[in-house]
Amino acid sequence: MSKFHSVVSRRDFMKGLGITSAGVGGAALMPPTFNDLDDMASSNESVSAKRAWWVKQVDEPTAEIDWDIMKRYDARFTTHSDAVLARYVGAEKLASIVAEGAQGRQEAILANDPGYQLRDWALYESAASAYATMSWDGIKKVKTPEQRGVPKWTGTPEENTRIFRAALVFLGATDVGINELDEHHKKLVCTHPQSVSASYLTKWPPPDTVNKRIVFEDIQEGYKTDEKYVIPSKPLWAVTFTIPMSKDAWRTAPGLVSAAGNQSRYRLRSQTITCIQEFLRAIGYQALDEAYPTIPAGAGAVLTGxxxxxxxxxxxxxxxxxxxxxxxxLITDLPLVPTKPVDAGIFRFCHDCQKCVQICPADSLPSEKEPSWQPTKSSISPVHPPLDPNMPDPEFHNPGKKIFWKDNVTCNLFGKGQIGTGSGCKMCQAHCTFNVNAGAIVHQFVKATLSTTSVFNGLFWRADNTFGYGLKPEEDREDWWNQSLPAYGFSTTVAARDGGH
Ligand code: SF4
Ligand code: SF4
Structure with a gap:
């Protein structure tokens, strides 16, 4: 018998949160109600990973999308491109911001500042030192079924999904979401990957040899040349997979341990993607991934639940x-079963929470109560005309969704001047109300409650502040080195249900 049965009543739970009679009355309105912790662990709705009951599958994402407005986006116009940042502040100013960051970096390591000490640099640089070599259509080291003299794997989409998920998780992903690459989802495929140097501010556009274009062609196998990544025009599936990051490393932001926590996901991804490409080749299929981004992975994560x-x-x-x-x-031609978006009350919670807004040192996050269809312009007026007058204004956002829009220019400029890596301060993400440890059961209670009602959102946000979750104080950053944490700094078992995990 479960140890939780008859131990924790809803009344005790609410009492534990400091809510008595009137509050319990409010809680009673919650549909559906839960009886105990075992309800939360049940997982009878999900077609993919086994998830708690409060993660509800829905037909449309909680953030609205207008597919008539949505268009394929040219990721060269994100603020990951120095050419875009230079348009806003000028190339000289951008260079001076970067130089200030470099100078601060040297001063910090000499001063032994928390988060920027020699060991912190060593961790960050080692985390970024060993990437697997990635290739759009795979490294092609394993034999195909044809080379082995056997037929390719054929299974139903359900069977395919099971073996694909099992392989991808074994190779390093912790969860997998799937969408058919239909006419809607094709609009998420970027026309070019991101990151263009400031030197192209005055000679836009860069040639396709700098950022290859991403195109669809009427062929059977994807391939790449010096100028393009080619996706076949045939039935395909867009897969989003997850690589966690160390919450404890992130809590030391800003600094190099948190930067190492961020960097590690790219190193791990390079191995995972290379290996799953080889797995699919070995059973007779193809996976495409190298251009970053091909599909903005956040969009894929939302659409696939x-x-x-x-x-x-x-x-x-x-x-x-x-x-x-x-x-x-990644994109694959192995037929798979799509997964649905979810509603766990998270986006709704953000309507009421301002924790990240309050911590942001660059005033880059919106404080409006409601999301908007209209992307917000930067608070910095550009000193140069648009790189391409045909791009929407602002060029660094792709319209077509009703969301909260960040000022990516002020955020990325702040990051450029950071004494850490110049890749962003990360304080908002680390300080977020949802950066809590899965092992603490009170957080399961809170997540279950906010998935069913927004009545307590304000309370949860204030409680989070009161209990001090989020960023570590500067003087405690170096304590990270004394913690005993799992391999890679994160738990890989959160979505695992079999094998005794
Ligand atoms: S990364 Fe830093 S500057 Fe950018 S939005 Fe987050 S807190 Fe603000
Ligand atoms: S801190 Fe997290 S939960 Fe709160 S508004 Fe920001 S993103 Fe949403």
């Missing part, structure tokens, strides 16, 4: 893993 949108348009929050989580995508 791995996450919901948040108040930060660049952060997508997983019901299981919270705000510090990595999402990556």
């Amino acid at each position: 791995l996450a919901e949108c948040s108040r930060n348009s660049e952060v997508h929050i997983s019901p299981e893993y919270g705000s510090c989580h990595g999402y990556f995508d």
